[in-house]
Amino acid sequence: MKIIIIGGVAGGATAAARLRRLNENDEIIIFEKDEYISFANCGLPYYIGDVISERNNLLVQTIEGMHKRFNLDIRNFSEVVEINPQNKTVNVKKTKTGEEYVESFDKLIISTGANPIKPPIKGSDEADNIFVLRNVPDTDMIKTYVNNNEIKEAVVIGGGFIGIEMAENLHELGVKVTVVEKAAQVLAPLDFEMAQIVHMELNDNGISLILGDGISAFENKGKNIVLESNTKLNTDLTILAIGVVPTNYLAKGKFDLGPRGHIITTENFNIVENGIKNDDIFAIGDVVEVVDFIDNSKTAVPLAWGANRQGRIVADYINGLDIKPSKIQGTAVAKVLDLVIATTGNNENRLKSKGINYTAIHAHRGNHAGYYPGSKNIALKLIFDNETKKILGAQAVGGAGTEKRIDVISTAMKLGATIYDLADLELCYAPPFSSAKDPVNILGYIAENVSDDVYKVVHWNEIDEIASSGAYLLDVRMDYEYDFGHIEGAVNIAVDDLRANLDKLPQDKDTPIYVNCQVGLRAYIAIKILAGNGYTNLYNLSGGYGTYATAKYKVK
Numbered sequence: 385m386k387i388i389i390i391g392g393v394a395g396g397a398t399a400a401a402r403l404r405r406l407n408e409n410d411e412i413i414i415f416e417k418d419e420y421i422s423f424a425n426c427g428l429p430y431y432i433g434d435v436i437s438e439r440n441n442l443l444v445q446t447i448e449g450m451h452k453r454f455n456l457d458i459r460n461f462s463e464v465v466e467i468n469p470q471n472k473t474v475n476v477k478k479t480k481t482g483e484e485y486v487e488s489f490d491k492l493i494i495s496t497g498a499n500p501i502k503p504p505i506k507g508s509d510e511a512d513n514i515f516v517l518r519n520v521p522d523t524d525m526i527k528t529y530v531n532n533n534e535i536k537e538a539v540v541i542g543g544g545f546i547g548i549e550m551a552e553n554l555h556e557l558g559v560k561v562t563v564v565e566k567a568a569q570v571l572a573p574l575d576f577e578m579a580q581i582v583h584m585e586l587n588d589n590g591i592s593l594i595l596g597d598g599i600s601a602f603e604n605k606g607k608n609i610v611l612e613s614n615t616k617l618n619t620d621l622t623i624l625a626i627g628v629v630p631t632n633y634l635a636k637g638k639f640d641l642g643p644r645g646h647i648i649t650t651e652n653f654n655i656v657e658n659g660i661k662n663d664d665i666f667a668i669g670d671v672v673e674v675v676d677f678i679d680n681s682k683t684a685v686p687l688a689w690g691a692n693r694q695g696r697i698v699a700d701y702i703n704g705l706d707i708k709p710s711k712i713q714g715t716a717v718a719k720v721l722d723l724v725i726a727t728t729g730n731n732e733n734r735l736k737s738k739g740i741n742y743t744a745i746h747a748h749r750g751n752h753a754g755y756y757p758g759s760k761n762i763a764l765k766l767i768f769d770n771e772t773k774k775i776l777g778a779q780a781v782g783g784a785g786t787e788k789r790i791d792v793i794s795t796a797m798k799l800g801a802t803i804y805d806l807a808d809l810e811l812c813y814a815p816p817f818s819s820a821k822d823p824v825n826i827l828g829y830i831a832e833n834v835s836d837d838v839y840k841v842v843h844w845n846e847i848d849e850i851a852s853s854g855a856y857l858l859d860v861r862m863d864y865e866y867d868f869g870h871i872e873g874a875v876n877i878a879v880d881d882l883r884a885n886l887d888k889l890p891q892d893k894d895t896p897i898y899v900n901c902q903v904g905l906r907a908y909i910a911i912k913i914l915a916g917n918g919y920t921n922l923y924n925l926s927g928g929y930g931t932y933a934t935a936k937y938k939v940k
């Protein structure tokens with residue numbers, strides 16, 4: 385069989401290697417329009433920041449190495465310019481000479497990835513200091529510009545994963561960085577109160593944030609940026625990281641595309657032409673529409689796991705192996721200075737837009753035993769389905785081991801776990817790594833309490849309105865904690881003094897009482913004391929004053 389693969393990086397290279405492992409005799413050709421195959425996209429920002437010092441380390445596989453091991457016909461500087469589904473051929477252009485030729489296939493895999501969005505912004509054509517980051521040539525251009533010019537100030541437009549990673553790496557080079565983001569927060573997979581922890585971390589390290597504003601024009605050969613608000617910024621270097629669009633020019637007008645231009649495929653990743661599956665052409669990776677694990681809706685997740693997984697699935701399918709359809713949870717992780725940010729599943733924003741009924745809870749726990757040196761907080765959020773109690777999503781921001789917790793939850797989700805399963809997961813414990821009740825177990829316990837009506841939760845974005853309506857708010861922290869900051873109108877009785885001060889509480893036992901402490905644990909104990917004394921209408925502020933105060937942080 386003759387198999388052609390278009391695109392030789394994450395999805396394409398994985399598919400090629402798997403195809404060869406499954407069949408020694410197939411003819412496998414990879415066309416890659418650029419110079420490099422199988423390079424480490426995800427490492428590019430760290431090479432710019434000198435964290436990865438050797439450029440060669442980015443080149444995971446060379447053409448020679450891959451050819452030798454897998455006997456692949458790898459043709460770089462070769463762009464496929466047209467697919468002819470009926471003749472089962474592709475037109476290929478040698479990018480160095482412009483020469484074109486036709487190559488036939490039995491099976492074709494499209495893994496052309498996605499491209500950074502480059503809107504036509506006024507003044508950008510006159511500038512030589514505006515860059516995007518997708519591949520090794522982009523990286524080389526940024527690196528050369530940084531090396532040849534004195535970069536004191538830089539602006540990163542876009543607060544997604546790549547933008548934030550670039551902000552960190554430019555900061556590591558000693559550059560004064562400003563991130564401009566059109567939304568009210570960076571890192572969209574996080575909900576706002578979780579993203580606020582990232583905002584604080586960026587600000588604490590001297591990285592400025594401008595949220596809710598977009599770029600309007602470049603002036604003075606790119607040295608000045610005018611924002612939509614008319615704010616003007618100086619910049620020696622600008623990174624445009626406002627998202628990606630699928631590289632779909634080969635599919636446009638030929639294959640069925642989703643609303644944002646992603647190639648629509650079947651479960652086996654066959655492309656579809658006018659609603660009819662094409663048995664011989666497949667598409668994988670950033671260029672395709674995928675199925676959301678949570679509700680089977682169509683979505684797109686331009687991350688490496690999907691591309692790699694789909695590469696293997698397609699190779700298996702072509703070789704007649706049984707395959708299981710793969711849905712996407714969007715599990716992701718990023719490092720932001722001293723923080724780890726990890727997410728899986730849907731966040732509140734997405735669930736609201738889909739009309740799915742959910743409950744969200746928060747926890748703050750040490751990443752390992754507090755008495756073992758170096759313990760750091762992890763802020764966690766779990767979202768679960770009100771009826772089935774299945775996990776819909778989780779987010780975590782904190783110290784080392786943050787991603788481990790999200791990986792555990794992501795695995796549990798994939799296996800159909802409910803919140804009750806989280807409480808019962810038997811996870812590794814020794815003081816340097818965790819606590820005997822791991823943060824994941826704690827999320828399970830809290831979710832159980834809420835589901836079993838031990839108490840109700842109220843959230844940071846609801847409590848101000850509740851307070852101003854004259855409701856009774858009880859802050860059970862120590863007085864010095866309360867003095868340091870509290871919710872307007874909350875009465876302070878420390879949890880350990882509560883039994884002795886019950887006469888100070890509303891005497892009608894059905895009065896709603898909104899209890900908060902710093903993270904939610906002492907409030908839980910206070911709620912049990914109150915319930916034991918006949919109170920019936922008890923709320924715990926989810927994530928405590930800690931989450932509330934973080935959500936109220938004003939960015940700089």
Ligand code: FAD
Pocket residue numbers: 390391392393394395396415416417418425426427428429462463464465495496497498517518519546631634668669670671686687688689691
């Ligand atoms: P790609 O890996 O982009 O490969 C597509 C290839 O196709 C390209 O080399 C392109 O030149 C080639 N091509 C396109 N059109 C043609 C054509 N007509 N003919 C021939 N060749 C063609 N994901 C994570 O999960 N974690 C991370 O930390 C992470 N960090 C990232 C950091 C950066 C800076 C970038 C840019 C991406 C990052 N990603 C990360 C995303 C991840 O790299 C992509 O999801 C993944 O590479 C997608 O694989 P793909 O095969 O679909 O596309």
